[in-house]
Structures are given as structure tokens and as C-alpha cells.
Amino acid sequence: MSAKTERTWKITYPDDCVKYIEAFRRDCWDHQGVCQLLHEFFSQQGNVDTVCELGSGAGTNLMHLCDYGYECFGYDSNQESIAISKSRAESNGKNIHFELLDFSKRLPNRQFDAVVSLFVPISLEDMEELTKRSLQIVKPGGYFASMLLAVLPEFENVPEQKVNSTEFLEVDGIQTIRFNYYRKHGHQIEYNGIYFAGEPQGPRMFQDRDRYDLITKDQMLKIPETNYRHVYRTRIEGKPDQCPPMTYEILDIFQKT
Ligand SMILES: C[S@@+](CC[C@H](N)C(=O)[O-])C[C@H]1O[C@@H](n2cnc3c(N)ncnc32)[C@H](O)[C@@H]1O
Numbered sequence: 001m002s003a004k005t006e007r008t009w010k011i012t013y014p015d016d017c018v019k020y021i022e023a024f025r026r027d028c029w030d031h032q033g034v035c036q037l038l039h040e041f042f043s044q045q046g047n048v049d050t051v052c053e054l055g056s057g058a059g060t061n062l063m064h065l066c067d068y069g070y071e072c073f074g075y076d077s078n079q080e081s082i083a084i085s086k087s088r089a090e091s092n093g094k095n096i097h098f099e100l101l102d103f104s105k106r107l108p109n110r111q112f113d114a115v116v117s118l119f120v121p122i123s124l125e126d127m128e129e130l131t132k133r134s135l136q137i138v139k140p141g142g143y144f145a146s147m148l149l150a151v152l153p154e155f156e157n158v159p160e161q162k163v164n165s166t167e168f169l170e171v172d173g174i175q176t177i178r179f180n181y182y183r184k185h186g187h188q189i190e191y192n193g194i195y196f197a198g199e200p201q202g203p204r205m206f207q208d209r210d211r212y213d214l215i216t217k218d219q220m221l222k223i224p225e226t227n228y229r230h231v232y233r234t235r236i237e238g239k240p241d242q243c244p245p246m247t248y249e250i251l252d253i254f255q256k257t
Contacts, residue, residue, distance in 0.1 A: 013078055013080070013208065014206045014207070014208075015080075016080070017080075017195070017206050017208070018058070018078060018080040018081050018084060019080070019084060019171060019172065020171050020174075020176055020195055020197055021193075021195075021208055022057060022058040022060075022081070022084060023169060023171040023172075023176075024167065024169055024171075024176075024178055024193075025057065025058075025060070025119070026058070026060055027167075027169055028167075028239065028241060028242055029119060029238065029239065029242050030236070030237075030238040030239045030242055031060045031061050031064055031118075032064050033236070033237070033238055034061065034118060034119075034147070034236060034238070034251065035061055035064035035065050035068070036064075037234060037236070037251060038065070038114075038116065038145060038251075039065070039068045041143075041232055041253060042070075042113075042114060042143070043068075045143075047113060047141065047142075048070065048113040048114050048142070048143065049070065049071055049113050050070065050071045050072075050073070050112040050113045050114070051065050051070040051071070051072050051073070051112060051113065051114045051115075051116060052072075052073045052074075052075065052108060052112040052114070052115045052116070052137065053065075053072070053073070053074045053075070053115075053116050053117070053118065054075055054103045054107075054115060054116070054117045054120070054130065054134070055075070055076055055077075055103065055117055055118075055119075055120035055122075056074030056075060056076045056081070056085060056098065057076060057081050057085070057119070058081055058084045058085055058088060059074050059081075059084070059085030059086075059088055059089055059096060059098060061116070061118050062074045062085075062089075062096050063088065063089065063092060063094055063096070066089075066094045066095075066096055067094075070114075072096045072097070073096070073097045073098075073099075073108065073112065074096060074097070074098045074099070075098075075099050075100075075101040075103060075108060076098070076100065076101070077100065077101065077102040077103070079100060082098050082099070082100050085098040086098050103130060104126070104130075107133060107134070107136060107137050108137055110137070111136075111137050111138060111139045111142070112137060112138065112139065112142065113138075113139055113142045113143070114138070114142055114143040114144070114145065115134050115137055115138050115142075115143070115144050115145075116144075116145040116146070117130060117144075117145070117146045117147070118145070118146075118147050119147060120147075121149075121210045121211065121212050123211075123213050124148070124213040124215065124221070127146055127148065127221060128221045128222055128223065130146075131144055131146060131221055131223050131228070131254065132223060132224070132227075135227050135228065135256060138256045139256070140256055141255065141256060142255070142256050143231075143253050143254065143255055143256070144228065144253070144254045144256070145251060145252065145253045145254075146221070146251075146252055147236070147249055147250065147251050147252075148213075148215050148221070148249070148250045148252065149189075149212050149213070149214050149215070149243060149244065149247045149248070149249060149250075150214060150215050150216065150217060150219075150235075150247060150248050150249070150250050151184075151187060151214040151215070151216060151246060151247055152246055152247060152248060153217070155184065155246040155247075156216060158184065158246075159185065159186060160183075160184065160185055161183075161184040161246060162181070162182065162183050162184075163182045163184075163245040163246065164179070164180060164181050164182070165179075165180045165241075165245075166178070166179050166180070167180065171197070174197050174198055174199055174200075175197075175198045176195060176196065176197045176198070177195070177196045178193050178194065178195050178196075179193070179194040180192075180193055181193075181194075182244055182245050182246070184214075184246050187213065187214045187215075187216075188211060188212065188213055188214060189211070189212040189214065189244050189246065189247065190209075190210075190211055191208075191209065191210040191211070191212065191244060192207060192208075192209055193207065193208040193209070193210075194206075194207050195207070195208065212244055212247070214247060215250070220252070221252065223254060226257070227256065227257060228254040228255065228256060228257065229254065229255045229257050230252065230253075230254055231253050231254065231255045232251070232252065232253035233250060233251070233252050233253075234250070234251050235248055235249070235250055236248070236249040236250065236251055
């Protein structure tokens, strides 16, 4: 991730690293649980057939949503993520449309019953902007779902805090270690992940960086209520270390009016 300004930033990844980063995500995040929450909500509404994910990564969420019977469309700005998604969907016999697209520049050329943005660490300001712009690709009466990170109450007034951890994972037969460095300052966390992968041609090291804006318990995205109505909020329980330390995840759903 490279910083643009204090309030907005762009995510980029080193070449040929996404397979490792994605494998750690799948190990750590409860994609299935989040998709089940979405499915429970959508099936109660009864009018959702098409689902679009903006920032679809390796397509893990859409593979679960496809299993629930939705027609799925995934968009990501990273070429390697799209290639991995296509090959995973094909080898699992799932018919999902994946396309390279930077959602900060343009949006898909059609409308969907639901648009979701899950586990995408863009700034709060950018998520507000994306939510507003998503109106054009959500059908009337359709939904936009986003995830935000909230600060745990006991850390709300802690201005500075550092937490480190180490994880180990075998990725496609390659032993990989990841050192995680989290620094909370105010209502933001900076993350540095240092990866060591024991590749056959020699050990490889690379770094992944993210920045997370944190909200407080009752804070909402600032969206004009004329076009979107806030209809659902839940805390995501997920796996024990799913979200960055000092935080928890919130799933919000808006309905286009
Ligand atoms: C942390 S990953 C999450 C991927 C996926 N949603 C999941 O839950 O596994 C964030 C993804 O958002 C993508 N992304 C970030 N900014 C984007 C943009 N402007 N346009 C399209 N994709 C973007 C990144 O390339 C990355 O694959």
C-alpha cells in the first residue's frame, strides 16, 4: 500500500506476492461467516440474484456466495488477484465473472441487486465516496454492503499502542513466515507485514503495508439519506485473530431508495 495523502490512499502489492498474502487472508479471515450473514439478510429480503464485489481479491467471498446460488461478479485492480480468482473458480467448477477494474476510476457498466465491498482497507473518506458512487450500479431497491473497522472501547482513549505477532503458513508447499507489526495512533492503525518465503530458488522476503481508519461504536459512514437508507448493522464475530489487534469489524448494509 502506498500513501497518497493523509485522508486517502491507494493499495498496491509487490509483484508475485499476492498468492502468499491471499493464503494468509484465507487462513485468518472468516469469509464463509461473513457471506453467511449476507446470505441470511439477502434471503430474508427475497429479491437478490446478482452480487458484485468491488475489490474481490482472490475471489474467496464470491466462491461462497456462488454456492448460495447468486450470480457473482468480481472486480479488482490487481492483475495477479484476477488471475488467481479465475483459475480458482475454474478449478472449482464455479461460473463467476472476474474483471480487472480500478473502482476509484470507474465502475462496472451495469447494475446489480447487491454490491459489496468486504475487507477492503481503503480510508473512511474513500469508503464514503465509493458508497455514494455505488448508487449508479445498484438496482432500485438493491443493496450496498461494506465492512468497517471499529476501535475496541478499551483502546478508544489510548493514543499510541504497538502490537507485534508472528504467523506460520505453508503456501503451495512453500514454508512462509509472516511478522506483523501494528501501530495504533489515534483512530488509525498502520500495519507492516514482513514475509519470508522459502522458495525453491532461494529465500524470498517482501513487505505488505496497510493503513486502517477506525470508527467508534455508533459512528456511521456519512451518506446522504436521500438515496440510501441504512438497514442493517452487525458486529462480525469471525475468527479469534481475524481483525487487527485493538479493533473489531462491523458489517453495514444500505438500501437504495
Ligand atoms: C484486503 S483485500 C480483500 C479481498 C477480498 N474482498 C476478500 O475479502 O478476500 C483488498 C482487495 O481490494 C483490492 N482493491 C483495493 N483498491 C482497489 C481499487 N481501487 N479498485 C479495485 N480493487 C481494489 C485489492 O487489490 C485487494 O485485492
